[in-house]
Structures are given as C-alpha cells and as structure tokens.
Amino acid sequence: MTLPAFRVLQPRTVEEAVRMLDEHRSDAMVIAGGTDVIPNLQMRLFTPHVLVDVKPLRELANIEFSPRDGLRIGATATLTSILDTPWMREKFAVLASAIDTVAGPLQRNMGTIGGNLCLETRCRWYNQSHFWRQSLGGCLKKDGDICHVAPGGKFCWAAWSGDSAPAFLALDADLEITGPSGGRRIPLREFYKNDGMDRIALARNELLTAVHVPAHMAALRGVYHKLRVRDSIDYPLAGVAVTMNVDSAGICKDACVALSAVNPAPMLVNQASELLVGHKWSPELAERVAHVAIQTGKPLTTSGSTPVYRRDMVRVFTRRALEETWKNGHGTRNA
Numbered sequence: 001m002t003l004p005a006f007r008v009l010q011p012r013t014v015e016e017a018v019r020m021l022d023e024h025r026s027d028a029m030v031i032a033g034g035t036d037v038i039p040n041l042q043m044r045l046f047t048p049h050v051l052v053d054v055k056p057l058r059e060l061a062n063i064e065f066s067p068r069d070g071l072r073i074g075a076t077a078t079l080t081s082i083l084d085t086p087w088m089r090e091k092f093a094v095l096a097s098a099i100d101t102v103a104g105p106l107q108r109n110m111g112t113i114g115g116n117l118c119l120e121t122r123c124r125w126y127n128q129s130h131f132w133r134q135s136l137g138g139c140l141k142k143d144g145d146i147c148h149v150a151p152g153g154k155f156c157w158a159a160w161s162g163d164s165a166p167a168f169l170a171l172d173a174d175l176e177i178t179g180p181s182g183g184r185r186i187p188l189r190e191f192y193k194n195d196g197m198d199r200i201a202l203a204r205n206e207l208l209t210a211v212h213v214p215a216h217m218a219a220l221r222g223v224y225h226k227l228r229v230r231d232s233i234d235y236p237l238a239g240v241a242v243t244m245n246v247d248s249a250g251i252c253k254d255a256c257v258a259l260s261a262v263n264p265a266p267m268l269v270n271q272a273s274e275l276l277v278g279h280k281w282s283p284e285l286a287e288r289v290a291h292v293a294i295q296t297g298k299p300l301t302t303s304g305s306t307p308v309y310r311r312d313m314v315r316v317f318t319r320r321a322l323e324e325t326w327k328n329g330h331g332t333r334n335a
Contacts, residue, residue: 001042001129010053014178014209017054022180022205024050030207031055032076033110035103036119044130045120045142055112060209065091070215072176075114075208079164080105082113092213094222094243098167101226104233114208117165117175117188121158121196121264122235123149123302141197149300156196158264159302165192165266166241166258167224171217176210179203185212192265199264220245220254221325225317227261229304236261237303238310240293240317244276244325252276252326257289262297262314269296269318281326283319290318 008031011017021028027049031037040046054060060076063085071092073082079099082088089096102108102116120127125139125148138144141156149157165188173188188211191201202208222243228234239260245253257272271292279285299310 003041004044004047006048006051008051008053010056014057014059014207017052017057018178018180018205018207020052021207025204028052032112032115033078035107035111036115040120043128067215071213073113073211075210076112079108079111079113079116091218092171094170094224094241095164095167097222098163098224098241101224102163113164113211116162117211118200118202118208119162121199122161123158124304126158149302157300157302158196159261160192160263160265161235161261162266163224163226163236163239163260166239166260168211169258169266169268170222170241170243170256171213174212175208176212177202177206178209179206189268194263194265196264223321223325225321227310227313227317237305238262238299238313238317240314240321242321242325246326250280252279257293257318259293259297259314262299262310267296269293286319286322289322290315293318
C-alpha cells in the first residue's frame with residue numbers, strides 16, 4: 001500500500017511546530033516515531049497534505065525525575081529510552097511493565113510516548129485497507145454512516161488499544177499541552193473522551209509536549225497484564241494496570257486499577273480503591289474488585305476476539321495483577 005502525497009515540515013522549536021499546525025489545521029498531522037501514523041496513511045485512513053515532524057526536537061525527548069517535581073517524560077522520548085532509564089523500573093514499576101509489552105523491540109525503538117498516548121482507536125472494520133473498507137461501504141468512522149459493531153446506533157465503538165495510558169492513569173498523570181495561546185496542563189483522565197471517533201481532547205493546532213507523574217507516586221507497587229493474540233507484537237485485546245501502596249502489615253493504604261482495549265478510552269475502575277483500601281489480601285476481595293472491573297469494561301466485537309472472552313480475561317487479569325502486586329511487591333514502597 002502506497003502513501004498519499006504530502007510535504008514534511010521540520011520545525012526547529014515547539015513554538016514553530018505549533019505555528020505550523022495552526023496554519024495548516026485539518027491539512028496537517030504530527031509525526032514523531034511514525035509507528036502508528038505511517039500504517040494509517042498507507043491504509044488511507046488519513047490523507048494530510050502536511051506532516052509536521054517533531055522527532056528532531058530534542059527538548060521534547062528529556063526524561064527527568066526529582067523528589068519535589070516528580071517524573072516528566074517529554075513526548076518524543078522513545079519507549080526504549082524510557083525502559084533504559086536506570087531508575088524507571090524501581091520507581092515506576094507499572095509504567096515499565098506496560099511499556100515492556102508494547103509491540104516489539106523495533107517498534108519500541110521508534111515509537112514515542114506521546115504517540116502511544118495519542119494512538120488511533122482500533123476496530124476490525126476501520127483498520128483495514130481502503131479497498132477492504134470500500135467493499136463494505138465504509139463505517140461510521142471512515143467513509144460510511146453505519147457502525148458495524150452496533151448497526152442500530154450512531155456511536156463509534158472503536159477501542160482504545162494503547163498500553164501506557166492505563167499505567168499513567170493508575171499513576172494519576174497529567175499532560176502538558178502547548179497551543180498558539182501557550183501551555184496548559186490537564187489530568188490524563190480528562191484527555192480521553194470515550195468516543196471512538198473524537199477520542200482525545202487535543203485541538204488540531206495543539207501539541208502534546210510531556211507527561212507528568214506526581215512525586216508521591218514514585219516507588220508504588222504496580223504491574224500491567226495484557227491479553228493479545230501474539231505475545232511478540234500485537235495490540236492489546238484487554239489490559240489491566242494496578243498500582244498499590246501496602247503497609248508493613250499487608251494492609252492496602254491506596255490503590256488504583258485501570259483498563260485498556262475494552263472501551264473507546266482507557267478507563268479507571270472507580271470503585272477499586274474504595275474496595276481495597278484498609279484491607280489485607282484475600283481471594284474474595286480480589287474477586288469483588290474483578291467484578292467491578294468487568295462492569296467498567298465494555299468490550300464489543302471491535303477486534304479479533306469475542307467480547308465474552310475479553311470480558312472474562314479482564315476478570316482474570318485483575319485478580320492476577322492484584323495478587324502479584326500485593327503479595328510479590330512489584331515496586332518498592334511500603335507505607
């Protein structure tokens with residue numbers, strides 16, 4: 001599949017990149033690692049006239065941590081560079097666990113954290129060649145007016161299929177966004193819209209520049225479990241991230257559970273903390289949290305597996321992640 005015709009613009013600063021995006025608006029797309037953008041262009045999901053290449057902007061590639069300000073990862077930091085940061089697995093175990101599962105080594109070498117947080121939602125009817133989509137008359141998200149997942153409605157159920165977002169949700173992360181009027185910070189939980197078409201709160205003339213994690217989240221216990229067809233490379237069919245603070249007596253002091261690939265957005269399991277805090281590990285407690293998780297996740301037929309199986313695996317992975325985090329102490333901090 002060939003690429004559409006486009007020009008590549010290479011800004012020298014973040015401000016220049018934003019000016020280019022503002023000038024070209026709907027005709028422009030941002031490219032960094034290209035691991036998501038290039039295949040989507042080949043399938044004619046987008047046909048921009050301009051690509052704004054931000055990968056050379058070294059100011060966006062920094063990875064920093066301080067006990068006062070916490071973690072800041074620039075948007076063009078590669079996934080490999082994050083994993084290779086010496087203190088990352090110790091201080092942010094859930095994030096390292098999640099990034100470890102993203103595609104394969106070649107994709108992690110190229111792919112950026114900003115790109116992973118801004119992935120296109122995926123659906124078995126959408127992520128296909130133009131010829132394939134044309135044979136079905138398109139879909140609600142592209143070239144048509146029918147959602148093949150839920151034909152009676154006008155809502156796009158394409159699933160969020162990234163791995164770093166649920167880990168960052170479980171770490172209470174914020175995003176740094178730069179636009180023509182300057183910078184802003186928003187909680188990551190407000191960035192995703194739970195809409196397969198209008199998926200993120202990022203204007204066409206804005207640029208995601210960094211992700212921040214509060215200092216008090218450092219060294220929490222955490223792990224990410226992922227279901228996929230091929231363990232070597234595939235997108236998630238379901239993903240569960242867990243972070244936890246456990247005291248010396250084994251009592252949970254704080255906890256968070258987040259899901260991926262089973263909704264049009266990564267989702268927090270809002271009742272998980274309420275159920276877990278103040279309690280010791282028990283299989284019965286883990287099962288109650290797993291039940292809340294499957295009420296949060298609403299997988300439909302958007303990928304290469306049945307909704308029933310994916311929902312059941314959310315239950316299984318929630319139980320496993322809770323047990324692993326609680327009993328094995330992934331991460332280092334106890335209260």
